[in-house]
Amino acid sequence: MRVTSFPLATLRDTPSEAEIISHQLLLKGGFIKRVSSGIYAYMPLMLRVIEKISLIIEKELNKIGCSKLLLPQLHPSELWKRSGRWEGYTEGEGIMFNLKDRQDRSFGLAPTHEEVITYIASEIVKSYKQLPFCFYQIQTKFRDEIRPRFGLMRGREFIMKDGYSFHSSKEDLIDFYKIMEKSYENIFENCGLKTLGVEADSGAIGGGASKEFMVTADSGEDSILFTKSGSYSANIEKAISLPSREKPLNNFSKSLIHTPNQKSIKDICKTNNLDPSQIVKVIIYKAKFEDKSEVPLLVCIRGDQTINDVKVFNLIDKTKKSNLITLSIIESDLEIKKNLNGLPIGFIGPDLEDELIKKNSSWEKKWVRIVDHSAFNLSNFISGANKVDFHKFFNSWKFIGDNYIEADIRNSKAGDYLDKDSSEILLEAKGIEIGHIFQLGQKYSEKLDAKFSNQKGLLENIWMGCYGIGVSRLAQAAIEQNHDKNGICWPIQISPFQVVLIATNLKDPIQEKLALSIYKEMQDYNIDVLFDDRDERAGVKFKDADLIGFPFRVIVGRDAVDNQVELISRSKKIQLKLSSNELIEKFLNESKLL
Ligand code: ATP
Ligand code: MG
DSSP, X not given: OBGGGSOOOOOSSOOTTOOSHHHHHHHHTTSEEEEETTEEEEOHHHHHHHHXXXXXXXXXXXXXXXXXXXXXXXXXXXXXHHHTOHHHHXXXXXXXXXXXXXXXXXXXXXXXXXXXXXXXXXXHOOBGGGOOEEEEEEEEEEOOOSSOBTTTTBOSEEEEEEEEEEESSHHHHHHHHHHHHHXXXXXXXXXXXXXXXXXXXXXXXXXXXXXXEEEEOTTOSEEEEEOTTSSOEEETTTOOOBOOOOOOOOSOOOSEEEOTTOOSHHHHHHHHTOOGGGBEEXXXXXXXXXXXXXXXXXXXXXXXXXXXHHHHHHHHHHHOSSOEEEEEEOOOHHHHHXXXXXXXXXXXXXXXXXXXXXXXXXXXXXOEEEEEHHHHTOSSEEEEEEETTEEEEESOSGGGTTOOEEEOOBOOOTTOBSSTTOOOBOEEEEEEEEEEEEEEETHHHHHTTOEEEOTTSOEEEOEEEEEEEEHHHHHHXXXXXXXXXXXXXXXXXXXXXXXXEEESOTTSHHHHHHHHHHHHHHHHTXXXXXXXXXXSOHHHHHHHHHHHTOSEEEEEOGGGGGTEEEEEETTSOOEEEEEHHHHHHHHHSGGGTO
């Protein structure tokens, strides 16, 4: 390809809209153009990267017997209603774009495809003899993200590879999941990326075990906790660990403490000479269910710890019959006071009983009390006295009876011990999630009635797994991991071109002739070359080549008279003078280049 065959539009200045380096470089290099918030055009150079990544994925998935297909992006609401996800995905903070057709029927633009693929499986699978199989596609997904940002990292329209496997038993699903895990490792390695596999939460997709593949980078939106030895790594949403020990609360004499205007833990600690680890804080959440019911949650945790909303969500989702749609902290004093006979936030204690809750209010006899292990392990502590302007000293949890759930609902953090028998301490890093694999189990097949007749002739729900890769996010994450002050340093496997050919003076007939003959020969040999044939100074072309990040540059200069050219790697580690024949040789024998 010649540079003059498409308008290469590199920018001199760093666009102010881009906060992170990979986004800046994509815009500066003319790889992408913003059309609207979170919506980008993939320009020719970018599309080549996307296509190369897609080919690497396809090759690896085909090897393990997956079949490629293409599913519709307009999904009828009925399918999503059957899975119970329509409301959660379209109301409140739901991320599904939705629309109506001319007959007033509702549709959603696909953010993911579990519903559609399970419906298809329900139509085509009859017997265990047809199982297992795995379908995948590479296609645009739509998500109306609350905070689209960082270019392709969090787009509202982005390219995903999504795959779905179908099995006749849980064991078969688990075996295939492990094969897929290995396949993912190969894919990322073949893209030239270093990734870290972490235990993950299954989120709104649901199901059993799941693993995320992360590119570690300071700009990552995910937090990963891991041990130095590599024995453990998990997304912070999922990580389990032991907090550091609390400060003992000895010789505390007062049973009731007057704490006027001391609503925060910081205030209470400062005024009463206490440590946050000696306090139990009580936070009220509201859980909304698919059947429109609402339940208040009284969540107790040690004062120096924070609550992990994902863990609370999963806990409540498991214990209730109806699908949990949203979970949010009640931050309005007014709402709390209305239901708790005037008691405001900040003074609520873990021993809140029904008597305090306003008679006939929507909260009465409905609330669920959750106590995190960190709080439950305290033998004595200070907490709200359920009385305005007062806190209380508690010397046991005996009051609690059996009206509570004790669970791990805490955010793990760096510095925590892995567990009580371990001397390993957790470290934290930021990560970009580029892939995610899940064991879905029978969650969707049950809802969408996708059954097969098993070996005993009985009908059984199909066992499913699903496997995603953010193709466009991966491309940008590769830049986050591979760049220097002059621009992108693409891994050779996914670079838009492997080599750029530059003549320092195209007006010199000898240089022009040699450059053209090298270009032609490289094309004949299918060497992935871009010929920078612009009427520009060599310096401009070199600068662009560094910015765009081709792994190799071939320079035809004054030595063209002796049929000599220069081959330089992007890192400048390889710098060779060689004849045009030797040059072609090098590219044909790729191992010499890597
Ligand atoms: P995130 O937690 O980052 O919002 P997710 O867990 O919701 O992502 P999945 O449903 O697991 O995403 O989707 C599979 C893959 O698609 C992710 O691992 C990620 O690489 C990619 N992806 C998800 N959302 C976006 C987005 N808004 N823009 C670009 N890629 C995305
Ligand atoms: Mg995910």
